[in-house]
Amino acid sequence: MSWLHPERVAALDAALARRILVLDGAMGTMIQRYALTEADYRGDRFAEGYDALHAADGHAHGAGCGCEGHDQRGNNDLLTLTRPDIIQGIHADYLAAGADIVETNTFNSTAVSLADYHLQHLVHELNREGAALARAACDAAQAQTPDRPRFVAGILGPTSRTASISPDVNDPGYRAVTFDELVAIYRDAAHGLIDGGADILMVETVFDTLNAKAALYAVETVFDERGGRLPVMISGTITDASGRTLSGQTAEAFWYSLQHARPHAVGLNCALGAKDLRPHVETLSQIAQTCVSCHPNAGLPNAFGGYDETPADMAEVLHEFATAGLLNIVGGCCGTSPDHIRAIAVAVADVAPRRPPVTSEAAA
Numbered sequence: 001m002s003w004l005h006p007e008r009v010a011a012l013d014a015a016l017a018r019r020i021l022v023l024d025g026a027m028g029t030m031i032q033r034y035a036l037t038e039a040d041y042r043g044d045r046f047a048e049g050y051d052a053l054h055a056a057d058g059h060a061h062g063a064g065c066g067c068e069g070h071d072q073r074g075n076n077d078l079l080t081l082t083r084p085d086i087i088q089g090i091h092a093d094y095l096a097a098g099a100d101i102v103e104t105n106t107f108n109s110t111a112v113s114l115a116d117y118h119l120q121h122l123v124h125e126l127n128r129e130g131a132a133l134a135r136a137a138c139d140a141a142q143a144q145t146p147d148r149p150r151f152v153a154g155i156l157g158p159t160s161r162t163a164s165i166s167p168d169v170n171d172p173g174y175r176a177v178t179f180d181e182l183v184a185i186y187r188d189a190a191h192g193l194i195d196g197g198a199d200i201l202m203v204e205t206v207f208d209t210l211n212a213k214a215a216l217y218a219v220e221t222v223f224d225e226r227g228g229r230l231p232v233m234i235s236g237t238i239t240d241a242s243g244r245t246l247s248g249q250t251a252e253a254f255w256y257s258l259q260h261a262r263p264h265a266v267g268l269n270c271a272l273g274a275k276d277l278r279p280h281v282e283t284l285s286q287i288a289q290t291c292v293s294c295h296p297n298a299g300l301p302n303a304f305g306g307y308d309e310t311p312a313d314m315a316e317v318l319h320e321f322a323t324a325g326l327l328n329i330v331g332g333c334c335g336t337s338p339d340h341i342r343a344i345a346v347a348v349a350d351v352a353p354r355r356p357p358v359t360s361e362a363a364a
């Protein structure tokens with residue numbers, strides 16, 4: 001199957017061949033700085049705590065219509081609709097700091113996560129508009145520096161449910177979500193991201209490989225329907241000290257169970273700081289016959305839930321990753337800011353990108 005946007009993929013591949021590409025940093029960390037109130041999150045459209053433009057059975061909202069408002073503070077993805085100025089401004093700040101790839105504000109724009117806010121009908125709209133905001137920011141940055149293409153990574157988050165582990169210790173066979181339910185959920189999100197102009201789809205912060213398989217399967221069915229593909233990135237999360245994902249896999253097992261999706265890049269993000277991710281990134285860099293990415297947190301959370309690693313700290317560690325030949329794409333996750341991304345971009349600017357290994361199998 002061909003690419004949906006062949007010229008964008010050619011630009012991405014040319015850039016990846018030349019240098020280490022820089023991914024942006026945290027969205028949530030930047031949103032926190034605005035200290036937004038419930039009213040900010042709601043805006044006009046959601047002033048009552050529900051969607052004034054949408055009613056479940058098409059009724060007209062009014063006194064006694066029975067619709068209940070729900071708190072929206074913390075629903076960061078909703079800001080795409082209610083404070084697009086803030087979201088696009090954060091994208092612009094990361095691009096100005098040197099990001100080549102920005103991630104859409106859609107980490108929780110799945111039906112599972114939006115159900116917490118009773119807004120699960122917004123999946124397509126939030127993904128489409130989230131991608132459109134990032135697209136507008138990238139196009140503006142690229143217009144300033146035409147020799148430097150900028151890319152939108154449409155983010156498919158992990159959802160709050162796991163398909164392979166029971167949340168009930170007394171009922172190990174129970175699942176809060178099935179594979180087929182996840183496929184349907186991810187299909188809606190992927191369609192929205194593509195409609196909004198994403199260049200890449202990124203399955204991010206994977207803690208359960210079965211969830212990622214559902215996302216990748218969903219994405220394949222969407223590509224089939226549209227008669228073309230986007231490059232796919234997969235980024236897993238190591239959640240325990242033994243170096244495994246929540247569903248119990250090492251970085252090596254993670255790659256072997258997902259390589260069939262032929263991703264443009266595989267990598268690790270979140271949960272740990274850069275230093276603690278190093279052995280696992282090194283493993284991926286040795287075995288993955290594709291690009292390797294890494295976007296760590298700014299260290300482990302401190303007692304107040306904040307992150308302490310400075311831009312200089314992170315840049316120093318990630319510079320070593322780069323000179324060791326481990327990286328094709330690098331950025332930041334929780335606790336990182338445009339200052340972190342600027343320092344990281346400078347640190348890797350003159351370092352050659354990793355060359356994926358050529359195995360006898362691949363060469364044959």
Ligand SMILES: [Zn+2]
Pocket residue numbers: 055059060061062065066067
């Ligand atoms: Zn109503």
Ligand SMILES: [Zn+2]
Pocket residue numbers: 269270271296297333334
């Ligand atoms: Zn994170």
